[in-house]
Amino acid sequence: MKIIVPIARTEDYNARIVVNKDGDDIERGGVAMVINPFDEIAVEEALRILDGGDGEIIVVSIGGDEAAPELRRALAMGAHRAVQINTEAKLMPEVITPLLGALVEREQPDLVVMGKQSIDGDSGQVAQRLAQRLNWPQATFAYEVKIEGKTVTVGCEMDGGTETVAFDLPGVISTDLRLNEPRLPKLPDIMKAKKKPYDVISDDELGGVAESPIKVLSMAPPPERQAGQIVADVDALIAKLRDEAKVLA
Amino acid sequence: MHGIAVVSVLGISLALFARNCWRLVRMIRLGVDDFSLSHLGGRIKDVGYYVIGQAKLLRDPGAGILHMAFFYGFLLIQIGLLEFVLSGVWFDEQGYGFSYAWLLGTPADSLIMKAYWISQELAIYGVGLACFIAIFRRWFLRSFLPRLKKRSADAELIILFIAILMVTLGGVQAADVVMGHGVFSDTQGDWLFGRPGTRLFAAALTVDSAQTLYPFFWWGHFLTIMIFMNYLPFSKHMHLLGAVPNFFLRRRGEGLILNPVDFETSEEFGVGRVNLFNASDLLDTFACAECNRCTVVCPANTTGKPLDPAKIVHDMKDNLYANEVNLLDWVSQGSEGEPNCEVNLIGGADSEGSIHFDELWSCTTCGACVQECPVGISHVPKIVDMRRHMVMMEGNNPPELDQVFRGMETNANPWGLGANTRFDWADGLDIPTVETHPDFEYLYYVGCAGSFDDRAKKITAAMIKLLQMADINFAVLGKGESCNGETARRLGNEYLFVEMAGTLIETFKRYRVDKVITTCPHCLNTFNKDYPTVDPEFQLEVHHHTDFLNQLVRSGALELDGESGEKITYHDSCYLARYNGIEDSPRDLLEAAGADVVEMTRNRDRGFCCGAGGGRMWMEEHLGTRVNHSRTQEAVETGASTVAVACPFCMTMIGDGTREIGVDDNLNVKDIAELLADRV
Numbered sequence: 001m002k003i004i005v006p007i008a009r010t011e012d013y014n015a016r017i018v019v020n021k022d023g024d025d026i027e028r029g030g031v032a033m034v035i036n037p038f039d040e041i042a043v044e045e046a047l048r049i050l051d052g053g054d055g056e057i058i059v060v061s062i063g064g065d066e067a068a069p070e071l072r073r074a075l076a077m078g079a080h081r082a083v084q085i086n087t088e089a090k091l092m093p094e095v096i097t098p099l100l101g102a103l104v105e106r107e108q109p110d111l112v113v114m115g116k117q118s119i120d121g122d123s124g125q126v127a128q129r130l131a132q133r134l135n136w137p138q139a140t141f142a143y144e145v146k147i148e149g150k151t152v153t154v155g156c157e158m159d160g161g162t163e164t165v166a167f168d169l170p171g172v173i174s175t176d177l178r179l180n181e182p183r184l185p186k187l188p189d190i191m192k193a194k195k196k197p198y199d200v201i202s203d204d205e206l207g208g209v210a211e212s213p214i215k216v217l218s219m220a221p222p223p224e225r226q227a228g229q230i231v232a233d234v235d236a237l238i239a240k241l242r243d244e245a246k247v248l249a
Numbered sequence: 250m251h252g253i254a255v256v257s258v259l260g261i262s263l264a265l266f267a268r269n270c271w272r273l274v275r276m277i278r279l280g281v282d283d284f285s286l287s288h289l290g291g292r293i294k295d296v297g298y299y300v301i302g303q304a305k306l307l308r309d310p311g312a313g314i315l316h317m318a319f320f321y322g323f324l325l326i327q328i329g330l331l332e333f334v335l336s337g338v339w340f341d342e343q344g345y346g347f348s349y350a351w352l353l354g355t356p357a358d359s360l361i362m363k364a365y366w367i368s369q370e371l372a373i374y375g376v377g378l379a380c381f382i383a384i385f386r387r388w389f390l391r392s393f394l395p396r397l398k399k400r401s402a403d404a405e406l407i408i409l410f411i412a413i414l415m416v417t418l419g420g421v422q423a424a425d426v427v428m429g430h431g432v433f434s435d436t437q438g439d440w441l442f443g444r445p446g447t448r449l450f451a452a453a454l455t456v457d458s459a460q461t462l463y464p465f466f467w468w469g470h471f472l473t474i475m476i477f478m479n480y481l482p483f484s485k486h487m488h489l490l491g492a493v494p495n496f497f498l499r500r501r502g503e504g505l506i507l508n509p510v511d512f513e514t515s516e517e518f519g520v521g522r523v524n525l526f527n528a529s530d531l532l533d534t535f536a537c538a539e540c541n542r543c544t545v546v547c548p549a550n551t552t553g554k555p556l557d558p559a560k561i562v563h564d565m566k567d568n569l570y571a572n573e574v575n576l577l578d579w580v581s582q583g584s585e586g587e588p589n590c591e592v593n594l595i596g597g598a599d600s601e602g603s604i605h606f607d608e609l610w611s612c613t614t615c616g617a618c619v620q621e622c623p624v625g626i627s628h629v630p631k632i633v634d635m636r637r638h639m640v641m642m643e644g645n646n647p648p649e650l651d652q653v654f655r656g657m658e659t660n661a662n663p664w665g666l667g668a669n670t671r672f673d674w675a676d677g678l679d680i681p682t683v684e685t686h687p688d689f690e691y692l693y694y695v696g697c698a699g700s701f702d703d704r705a706k707k708i709t710a711a712m713i714k715l716l717q718m719a720d721i722n723f724a725v726l727g728k729g730e731s732c733n734g735e736t737a738r739r740l741g742n743e744y745l746f747v748e749m750a751g752t753l754i755e756t757f758k759r760y761r762v763d764k765v766i767t768t769c770p771h772c773l774n775t776f777n778k779d780y781p782t783v784d785p786e787f788q789l790e791v792h793h794h795t796d797f798l799n800q801l802v803r804s805g806a807l808e809l810d811g812e813s814g815e816k817i818t819y820h821d822s823c824y825l826a827r828y829n830g831i832e833d834s835p836r837d838l839l840e841a842a843g844a845d846v847v848e849m850t851r852n853r854d855r856g857f858c859c860g861a862g863g864g865r866m867w868m869e870e871h872l873g874t875r876v877n878h879s880r881t882q883e884a885v886e887t888g889a890s891t892v893a894v895a896c897p898f899c900m901t902m903i904g905d906g907t908r909e910i911g912v913d914d915n916l917n918v919k920d921i922a923e924l925l926a927d928r929v
Binding site: 012014015029030031032034172183184185186187190206 | 456516518641642643651654655656659660661666667668669670672728744887
């Protein structure tokens, strides 16, 4: 089994995100970067699918050399090979999908496992777009993955419930939060990761990219939460809910 | 004929003894050779102070004095041992055995001989009395003495051996007197130079009975020595041979410095197999006298957790015995590959092993065990070595620690809060940073707790107020500060520690930091004791805030408005009192602030851990009762209205303790800096 796991490099979810002075991007200085948490779950799931058996897990990241620590970490977790795709283009789903698609065509994996979204842009589109482009089946928001022979059965999170789907390989799975708990790499694996194959290729080698037609016009922080109010009794609460919050008729 | 028999028995016994000792030496040498004779003077001093001076033993005065009687008695009797053995080989014309008097003259003529006689009298009857007390203590006072809770057949047998030795030796000498051994003949007038014990014993014998009993006494004594000597290597009495080399060959640093890890050439990190321990750590196991001094002071053990420091040492030894043959084979075949160990060193929920996962993770690294150990065993570095194996080689640690390691890796603090929020505590304040005020003299290293923990931020605020009032030329690192890695190190993640230490040392060098003030004993200890293992060249002058503030108060830079008269008790942090010897400054400051300082039962270097050390701050405490409740209760019993602390972790633990046992209305928990800031 050959599995490709695309990983995004994102801001750490514990970092405090501040919009910059121009209001068109976030302040990047001092913000810790990590593997997108959903993608880390995808790496872990790929490792569990392979379970030490024959095959290869290829982790891939798009951007530049700054992605190296995250790719190395995925290698330390147990992935076999890393591919770093260098591009100058701004990373939007429209840019990422053709590059990943070209890589998949080149590598011919059995499966692509990736996070359901990256926690920076939160667009949540790449897995679906990639499946569409490859004309592969897809199972999104996975909380459970089982593979028997060529058949993949995936439990998927839905609004207010779950859905179980099955498809035959090859296909695309996008991972949700409760699928697994990613491992911390062990020290010998961190050491070994330094020697694992690490390919750097340019976007041109994958057919080049066009700039995304979508432009970010402005960014703004969410409104600050208002302080709560303590009301005297139930009647006062009902009055407020009806007259001020207008949630009761 | 007699002589030949004596020499043969002696020869066989010594040969057996040598063989058994050689076996132990070979086992010890299975460990990683770390023996060194550097600091020779210090090593000799250690042996003098701790062995000859019995320094640690006297921390428990009752047992200590008893042990001194045995110990000095034993040493004195060794002087007589040669005389005794020769008296079975070498006889005069009347058939009496050898006496030093043959060489030195009779006691009547020779002062040396007289002194020798009195020393033997003191030793025989002193040790005899000590045996009597020891038996009484072990059999009748057991229920009052926590250390004797577990009955030890080994210990009782040893006392029996010693008692037999003293009775028979006393008998030999008394019989000699009664039989009229030549050397005694001219001492009749000055009856035996103050040997009341021998005199009494002799009075019980007639010439006939003395003649009959003499061979029984003599051979009884001789054979008991030979048997005892060969029992020694298999018993706790082995400490008699282990203690001296253990003090002499131990790693420097009073047993509290963790072992360094070689990431460059080694491929196995930490200790997951008994031969990966340092040889000095294996030597420790043969020095243990199973006195349980470590057990009864261990905060984990006394709150019902599975950890017992003495058991760790004992289990290491058992594991070494269990794998001895395989390991020796492996070494003789050139130490290729991994040896096959029949018994695992570390076990857990789903594997058998000599030492259980829960034992190792219960340790707060408070160092009380090391502090009390009379034979210089370093328990804590061994526990951390085994944690290292679990964390770095197996990723097998309590699951809640994964988040801690991630937090330190990603955001340079164990809370895992955004690294870019580290300096938020200074919002709205005018705090000099190394960027805005590069000509600072002291760096105030705020630390992770002081930056991220809401309660500890108040300590930071108090400290800033005091530094500014005293006109100290200081700066902080601000957003550029990062964790020094202490928690990672104590939790066994040495690799992470080395990375974090490297980063912080780079930062210190970039801003030319050479003097640091910290409000956290863990940071203090790491800078002082851990950083030299990462970068031996890097020099840093580190002050704990209590020491620093004490200097300011004494020099008059800080004036306190005294006479509060408040009853305050002070909780000693392990990493302050035990690890760094800072005990007086906090108390001086409290007194300077006019407080009425009352002590808890366990104080200063005998202080009881709050439960947060060794990374336990970040772990669930689901075994036994809570360490912090025990300590908080002790503070309540002093009748104080405030517990003063000098460590943000202690602050958390004692603070939680007061809330959890419902005494937070009557008992405040305050850092010394806060108490001072209120009184300037």
